[in-house]
Amino acid sequence: MNFDWQYFLKALIQLPEYIPVTLIMAIFAMILAIVIGVIITVFQLSPFWILRRFAHFYISFFRGMPTLVQLFLIYYGLPQLFPSLRGIPAIIAAIVGLGFKESSYLSEIFRAGFNSVDEGQIEAGKALNISKITLFWHIVLPQATLNALPATGNTFVSLLKETSLAFTLGLTELFGEGKMLAGESFKYFETYLAVGILYWILIIIYTWLQSLLEKELLKPYRRDLNEPDRSEGPVS
Template identity: 35%
Template sequence: MPLASKNRSSDDFPWWLVAAGVLAAAVALLIAVSGLYTQVFSVIVKGVGITVFVTLVSFALASALGLLLALMALSGSIALRQIARFYIEIVRGVPMLVLLFYVAFVGAPAFVAIWNMVTQPLQDAGLMQPLQVRDVSLMWRAIIALTIGYSAFIAEVFRAGIQSVDEGQVEAAEALGLTPFQRFRLVIMPQAIRTILPPLGNDFVAMVKDSSLVSVLGVADITQMGKIYASGSFRFFETYSIVAYVYLLLTVSLSIVLRRLEKRLRETTER
């Protein structure tokens, strides 16, 4: 069998999307006509807002921290490079669930203890109440854990994208008298984004799925709402089928949007 052409058009008709759409429509019809599935869906959909919020905030913070780490890893200072590499390698080696538990049940109490120690004079003067561990939101503990975990992976995405820019472009910008910030904003990032966007989009989709881990802390996301309903009704098949369906709607829709954005960006840069 001859090998597929490497120049195959990216505009091939998306039959997979048609099949996925038919499946999604069939499940939607089942939800509409079945009282049981309607009830399950109405419970689970209450967690969509939390899932979206956790994902968006975590990804925005992780991207900002990841970019900072990438710039540190590429800086001229050996100390900054070693600090960035230490952070990236250590964090990438810790499972996300373990990191989530560590931030929630070790990091949060440590933060509270340090905060109370620093603000002790204000507390003695009656200007501030001591902070309790329970005052630190479980949702924000989860967001911080996802931010820390994903920032290490995103840092490598940014580093690879920045290094993909031809050095001659940077040298030419430097010769024109552009400042380091201007070189980064006007020359490096516009070219690096073509390399960065696909893996960054993959990390975004992955974070939508990994946001389900926050359910272990009792955060009322999609997965947690499913767990609550299933434990009370013992309708595990119906419940987790709908949970999977909702996550697929989110991730497939997001993948399509990112693919369109990537295609448009490629067409713009080729002009």
Template identity: 35%
Template sequence: MQDIFKPSFILKSFPEILKYLPATLEIALVSIIIGLLLGFIIAIIRIKQVPILNKVLILYVSFMRGTPLLVQLYLSYYGIPLVVEYINYRFGTKYNINNIPAMVFVFLAFALNESAYTSETIRGAILSVDKKEIEAGQSIGMTSVTIMRRIILPQALLVAIPNLGNTLISLVKSTSLAFTVSVMDVMASAKVIAGRNMRFFEVYIAIAIIYWVICLIIEIVFRKVEKKLNIQEREIADDRG
């Protein structure tokens, strides 16, 4: 039985796998930051019903939410070099496709995917804000920017935080797909270790624990942020009362 399953190998795997944890966290953080920025812009455009752009973005969000992230990652990885190659052919440029790091394709695919999901979260959160409060802000001469900053965003953030936390957790787990385009992250490291030692079960237990701990930390952080925002919202409501 000892030869079939070695619990000690689980602990032995951690140090080597964790060497690549920064790459996994980098993918998650860069993607969520870009995704939030793009998602906010998309949400505002859709709320404002900007002609043409609104319809284009509805199609974009539908496509990104309706197709697997792995497929989007492959489209990014194989599609961008084709676009660069066409530009070279069409305009006589000499951009070197081989100089594009695989991480760029990962950032692009993950960020665009996140922007589609976060845009719907942000849009729903903004629309949940009581219109009477917005009208009250307008009646006392607040500008649109001030209303957004002082009335809409604080309340929308409170509504959006739980979903944004779930989105980030989902993103961290999805980073395990990055190894499919030759990015060395914790998942890629685990596969190498498992293949080298033929201890797949032990190594995958180790990688499962790592992802689990990361997601638990994110969950705890977002719960604390949500609790703090709730307290602040109650204090503001009491002041208004």
């Protein structure tokens, strides 16, 4: 087997230098996706049909188009229509493109999160004369956020991997650097394996952090993690 272990290890040591670019892109795109995702969710749940229609169109448009096409539209296409956007940094274009794309998925996840809060609690709140906004902020939102957390985490995992498409805009991130190394050395397998393993490690770390967060946040709600007091105490 013609596998150059030495080169593989060298790539594995050299490539992490580009992890910060990948992470910056993923984190900022995720923040943007969450902000837009929340707005689109609010539109989806709005009583106004025009906002619901717009949300439906937005989700359909951004989910239906390949990520690469969206990145090209933003980076190469928009400056043609708006010359002031000429020279926009590739990393900004990538963050915006990925953020818009993932927001369409997130808004569906958030909507499911809101719908999973049972109607009974909302009805109890209404019966107690709690205003809709207070009810949303203190009761619905915290529960919807928890319910949406696992799927939101999966979106971040996808996003992290999709940042590799940013090399097509000329940005040197983890995959882009790997591509260059492979081109110079012709050691394609070793280089791309190192790149793949680094993405994998990032995702393992993220998944572990998310599971810790989920465990901590869900602790109060889980009967098996608490000692339920099933005794029916005295009634005075």
